[in-house]
Amino acid sequence: AQRVTQPEKLLSVFKGAPVELKCNYSYSGSPELFWYVQYSRQRLQLLLRHISRESIKGFTADLNKGETSFHLKKPFAQEEDSAMYYCALRWGYNFNKFYFGSGTKLNVKP
Amino acid sequence: EAQVTQNPRYLITVTGKKLTVTCSQNMNHEYMSWYRQDPGLGLRQIYYSMNVEVTDKGDVPEGYKVSRKEKRNFPLILESPSPNQTSLYFCASSPPGTVNTDTQYFGPGTRLTVL
Numbered sequence: 001a002q003r004v005t006q007p008e009k010l011l012s013v014f015k016g017a018p019v020e021l022k023c024n025y026s027y028s029g030s031p032e033l034f035w036y037v038q039y040s041r042q043r044l045q046l047l048l049r050h051i052s053r054e055s056i057k058g059f060t061a062d063l064n065k066g067e068t069s070f071h072l073k074k075p076f077a078q079e080e081d082s083a084m085y086y087c088a089l090r091w092g093y094n095f096n097k098f099y100f101g102s103g104t105k106l107n108v109k110p
Numbered sequence: 111e112a113q114v115t116q117n118p119r120y121l122i123t124v125t126g127k128k129l130t131v132t133c134s135q136n137m138n139h140e141y142m143s144w145y146r147q148d149p150g151l152g153l154r155q156i157y158y159s160m161n162v163e164v165t166d167k168g169d170v171p172e173g174y175k176v177s178r179k180e181k182r183n184f185p186l187i188l189e190s191p192s193p194n195q196t197s198l199y200f201c202a203s204s205p206p207g208t209v210n211t212d213t214q215y216f217g218p219g220t221r222l223t224v225l
């Protein structure tokens with residue numbers, strides 16, 4: 001079965017501190033993983049995808065197949081990073097099915 | 111403005127009374143999907159559609175139906191709602207092309223309560 005686990009429901013850090021939101025997955029094939037973010041009073045939106053190896057808003061995420069992890073990292077957190085973050089796995093015959101983790105609420109304190 | 115709309119935004123109903131939650135997008139997207147969000151469980155995919163008249167089950171399709179008669183609309187139908195379908199529902203759409211299904215545009219959500 002495909003599964004995505006985000007072990008932390010809430011993560012609180014001070015502004016300027018490093019941030020790491022954990023995501024572990026279970027998938028028998030080649031995974032495609034993503035991070036979605038939902039800011040307060042905004043819609044859920046794609047933050048980044050592992051395949052593009054991009055940095056968005058200072059966030060990066062590296063796929064570690066050995067540890068089956070896709071942790072989201074940022075070296076210096078900003079208050080505007082406070083949001084709900086979801087890790088997601090895309091799977092299925094045409095890669096049209098999604099499995100989301102339960103989400104981690106990031107709170108960046110001033 | 112390019113967007114995904116859902117109606118109604120809030121609904122309280124009773125067990126067994128059929129209801130439909132509408133979803134519409136104005137971006138000519140082929141891929142559309144429905145999710146439910148429950149505390150501690152995140153988003154779970156209910157159904158998705160690759161194009162008109164092409165739909166398939168997601169992770170939790172039981173108790174739901176969908177239809178895709180036109181590209182812009184993807185309604186979610188609960189023929190006989192039950193209290194365990196009380197949830198926050200999201201519709202999403204994606205640009206054409208399999209590789210782009212990750213760039214999902216989400217609707218505002220519909221909060222459904224079944225008494």
